[in-house]
Amino acid sequence: MSAQFTTLIGAGELAGAIDRPDWRVIDCRHDLVDTDHGRLAFADGHLPGACFMHLDDDLSAKPSGTNGRHPLPDPAELALRLGARGIDRSTQVVAYDDSGGIFAARLWWLMRWLGHRRVAVLDGGFRSWCAAGKLSTGQPTPAATHFEIAAVAGHVLTDDVVAGLSRGDIVLLDARSPDRFRGENETLDPVAGHVPGARNRFFHDNLGRDGHFKSPELLAAEFRQVIGGARPSQVVHMCGSGVTACHNLLAMEVAGIRGSKLYAGSWSEWCSAPERPVAVGSEPG
Numbered sequence: 001m002s003a004q005f006t007t008l009i010g011a012g013e014l015a016g017a018i019d020r021p022d023w024r025v026i027d028c029r030h031d032l033v034d035t036d037h038g039r040l041a042f043a044d045g046h047l048p049g050a051c052f053m054h055l056d057d058d059l060s061a062k063p064s065g066t067n068g069r070h071p072l073p074d075p076a077e078l079a080l081r082l083g084a085r086g087i088d089r090s091t092q093v094v095a096y097d098d099s100g101g102i103f104a105a106r107l108w109w110l111m112r113w114l115g116h117r118r119v120a121v122l123d124g125g126f127r128s129w130c131a132a133g134k135l136s137t138g139q140p141t142p143a144a145t146h147f148e149i150a151a152v153a154g155h156v157l158t159d160d161v162v163a164g165l166s167r168g169d170i171v172l173l174d175a176r177s178p179d180r181f182r183g184e185n186e187t188l189d190p191v192a193g194h195v196p197g198a199r200n201r202f203f204h205d206n207l208g209r210d211g212h213f214k215s216p217e218l219l220a221a222e223f224r225q226v227i228g229g230a231r232p233s234q235v236v237h238m239c240g241s242g243v244t245a246c247h248n249l250l251a252m253e254v255a256g257i258r259g260s261k262l263y264a265g266s267w268s269e270w271c272s273a274p275e276r277p278v279a280v281g282s283e284p285g
Contacts, residue, residue: 005120007254008213009094011132014122018048018133023092024085024142025050028059028103029126032188038103045135047096047126051085051142055243059106068269069188069241070106072155075114079147082111086142089116089150096122096129100207105246109262115150121250124212155262156236158269158276164236165197171230175203175239175248176267183280188240191271193278195238200282201226203244206251219255227257235260242266 005013017023027050031037035056042052053059058081061071073081087093093111095104104121111119122129129135156164164170174194179185181200186192194200205222208214214222227235232252237245242264252260270276 004118005092005094006117007120007250008123009120010123011128014047014094014129015133017092020092022090023094024087026085026093026095026104026107027052028055028095028097028107030055030097030099030103038097041098043137045137047129048134048136048138049140050096050136051140053081053085053107055103055106059103059110066269066272068265068272070243070264070268072113072242072264073110075149075152078110079114079149082114083147084144086145087147088145089148091118093119094122095119096125098126100204100211100247101125101213101250102203102244102247105250106243108250109154109246113152113154114147115152116147124210127211155264158263158265161195161236161238161263161270165195169234171227171235172198172263173201173226173235173237173245173248174198174267175201175237175244177202177204180240182282183278189268189271191278193271193280194267195270196277196279198238198279199226201248203239203247203251206247213251213254216255219251220257223252223255223257232257232259233261236263237261238263238266238270240266241268 025047027042027046029038029041061073063069095107097103101121108119108121174181181194183192237249239245249260
């Protein structure tokens, strides 16, 4: 059996395997403000053989106003979408975007949520591929197959967060930028601030100046500084809508700190109920 990629893959490694029939590349490019960006960019040029999946239409359910801006999709529906793109349990999946991996990491986490381990994010994203390989404008038509769900696990609900914070046995990591965490410059959600007791780990800090993920050793040191002595299973990731939180979860896995969870509703779900408390400013300590 060939090597399995379960966190990151480099452009050179992908170039050597991109034509394999048991590999599938997924273009996850997106823009939270201009939601047509991904489809238009895909039409202009994408990795050879890549299929496109849209954050709102494919990787999320419809928001109700109380379940966050990017609710988790129905597992069975997501499995159908994956199968329609030729992905089954044996497929090595590689996800990429042009935003540092934040949208690709969402697909990475979703596939692991369904029990699929052979999925990786292209380190350096679209730009790294452009430096190493050619683009295509063709529309791939992979043969549809059946994607079997093996597990649905690894996420927590709002009540779990409330209970965990009350007991003091979880560490809640917010992946938003420090200014949004403090309650400044909020443009995406109607309420500014953060969940009382949350700690801030800006997802962008997972990347080096070259746009690639930092080394596992450096990531491990940085995350240990934030989570202290907490066990990985005690760490719960959140952000604005459960997307960039997946970037932190991926970075922890790269660092060898495995087993943390996602609060998918995140801030946009939390702040939808006026009775839930809101904190502003920097985290204490």
